[in-house]
Amino acid sequence: MRHLLSTADLSRDEALNILDTAEEMSGVSAREVKKLPTLRGRTVVNLFFEDSTRTRISFEAAAKRLSADVMNFSAKGSSVSKGESLKDTVQTLEAIGADAVVMRHWASGAAAQLAASDWTDCAVVNAGDGTHEHPTQALLDALTLRRGWSAAHHGPEQSPRGTDLSGMKVLIVGDILHSRVARSNIWLLNTLGAEVGLVAPATLLPVGVETWPVTVHYSFDEALAPDSAGRTPDAVMMLRVQAERMVGGAFFPTAAEYTRRWGLTDERLATLERLRLGETDSPAMLLHPGPMNRGVEVSSAAADSPLNHALDQVSHGVSVRMAVLHLLLTGADDS
Numbered sequence: 161m162r163h164l165l166s167t168a169d170l171s172r173d174e175a176l177n178i179l180d181t182a183e184e185m186s187g188v189s190a191r192e193v194k195k196l197p198t199l200r201g202r203t204v205v206n207l208f209f210e211d212s213t214r215t216r217i218s219f220e221a222a223a224k225r226l227s228a229d230v231m232n233f234s235a236k237g238s239s240v241s242k243g244e245s246l247k248d249t250v251q252t253l254e255a256i257g258a259d260a261v262v263m264r265h266w267a268s269g270a271a272a273q274l275a276a277s278d279w280t281d282c283a284v285v286n287a288g289d290g291t292h293e294h295p296t297q298a299l300l301d302a303l304t305l306r307r308g309w310s311a312a313h314h315g316p317e318q319s320p321r322g323t324d325l326s327g328m329k330v331l332i333v334g335d336i337l338h339s340r341v342a343r344s345n346i347w348l349l350n351t352l353g354a355e356v357g358l359v360a361p362a363t364l365l366p367v368g369v370e371t372w373p374v375t376v377h378y379s380f381d382e383a384l385a386p387d388s389a390g391r392t393p394d395a396v397m398m399l400r401v402q403a404e405r406m407v408g409g410a411f412f413p414t415a416a417e418y419t420r421r422w423g424l425t426d427e428r429l430a431t432l433e434r435l436r437l438g439e440t441d442s443p444a445m446l447l448h449p450g451p452m453n454r455g456v457e458v459s460s461a462a463a464d465s466p467l468n469h470a471l472d473q474v475s476h477g478v479s480v481r482m483a484v485l486h487l488l489l490t491g492a493d494d495s
């Protein structure tokens with residue numbers, strides 16, 4: 161693996177290798193464990209053209225826990241405002257010593273453009289490009305789902321290493337149209353054997369969604385009900401409504417109608433609380449990539465519910481990003 165641009169590029173074995181490596185790293189991501197020396201002398205640049213809390217800080221934590229040096233670049237306040245190009249920016253950072261560029265950009269395809277160019281020899285990690293992909297988010301989501309699924313079926317002491325998500329039914333709800341998280345999750349969950357359902361108003365689904373490996377629902381309530389085989393979702397992933405990507409910040413349906421029909425309201429939370437993980441007694445899982453719009457796509461009670469794994473997702477992000485940086489920069493995965 162030379163770059164990480166899209167989960168669509170990952171085979172099942174490559175995805176499992178990242179997840180299994182992240183499981184090994186998870187002890188190191190805990191506060192009490194000493195750092196690993198694996199990236200000593202290497203430099204990771206966080207190159208962010210869009211705002212971020214979780215992704216930027218967890219890539220920084222991940223790199224530091226592997227003993228790498230970290231440079232944080234934010235387009236705001238940089239020479240980008242004077243017209244400096246991506247090529248000149250990246251070459252400047254490489255001249256300062258970068259070995260890997262973790263890039264978030266507002267343009268879909270920006271990370272692929274950088275990786276395909278001859279501008280740099282750095283490994284490129286896509287930390288979110290427009291509405292296209294956010295591969296490390298999907299990997300940390302998969303780690304969270306796999307831990308929950310494995311613990312419910314085999315107990316928390318049994319390592320989930322080597323297992324995929326076969327048999328799991330995951331519902332992704334909300335603003336699919338603008339969601340790079342949804343796209344990366346759909347490809348990765350499919351590769352790992354999960355069954356994926358989408359729930360959204362027709363106005364927030366992309367053209368061509370019927371060609372994706374998913375089942376599309378327009379009614380959240382129907383999607384939470386048992387299917388023809390009597391199965392209910394094992395996990396529900398709520399997406400943020402991305403008003404900033406909508407023309408004039410307005411979206412259709414209105415915010416109130418969106419919340420009533422597609423939000424995880426207190427009433428739907430009560431339904432979710434009755435659902436189970438497969439045939440086990442363990443509760444179904446709620447995920448959200450963050451940041452959450454409380455009162456829009458999730459009620460405050462849902463956000464604060466013990467079903468909500470959002471903070472586990474954030475913690476798992478550090479070990480997943482350690483695994484990705486380790487595999488890319490040490491060549492431990494030479495595929």
Ligand code: CP
Binds near residue numbers: 211212288294450451
């Ligand atoms: N989930 C996610 O990408 O969050 P940030 O925008 O805070 O990085």
